[in-house]
Amino acid sequence: VQLVESGGGLVQAGGSLRLACAASGRTFTNYAIAWFRQAPGKEREFVTAISGSGGGGTTTYADFVKGRFTISRDNAKNTAYLQMNSLKTDDTGVYYCSARPDYYSRYSSNYDYWGQGTQVTVSS
Numbered sequence: 001v002q003l004v005e006s007g008g009g010l011v012q013a014g015g016s017l018r019l020a021c022a023a024s025g026r027t028f029t030n031y032a033i034a035w036f037r038q039a040p041g042k043e044r045e046f047v048t049a050i051s052g053s054g055g056g057g058t059t060t061y062a063d064f065v066k067g068r069f070t071i072s073r074d075n076a077k078n079t080a081y082l083q084m085n086s087l088k089t090d091d092t093g094v095y096y097c098s099a100r101p102d103y104y105s106r107y108s109s110n111y112d113y114w115g116q117g118t119q120v121t122v123s124s
Contacts, residue, residue: 001026001099001113008118013089019082019118021097029053032104033073033080034111037120039093047095049104050080060104064090087122095120 007019021033034049048061048071059071070083080097095118098111105111 001028001031003097003099003113003115005095005097005115005118008095008120010121010123011087013087013122013124015087015122016083016085017087017120019084019095019097019120021080021082021115023078023080023099028073028078029075031099031101031113033071034098034100034104034106035071035082035095036098036108037091037093037095038117039090042093044096044108046106046108048082049106051104052102054102055104058104060106062106084120087120089122089124092120092122094118 002025004022030052032051035047036044037047038044050059050071068086073080097115099113100111
């Protein structure tokens, strides 16, 4: 699976962005998609994930984004999305999408495929 993120940019605190993760190469519906992020000088951290068809399309979120971020997928377009609202300066970082078969995981080591990342910068 090849993954390409887009949609990052500079936004003021309180604003919104929508990231996209376009997939190609395998049957997209069979893969769980996750978003991770990495801030400068920090470890990569889990943000959210959505399972593939085998997992029923269920979702999970890190506590720090609950109520603000929404993950979704459009299987017809082979694309997953991350809608980010009420952005905070702490949300700044490079956002990566990743894929693994069927069921999501909160651990980056469990993901087989990664995109190149897209920069999100939230200014105060």
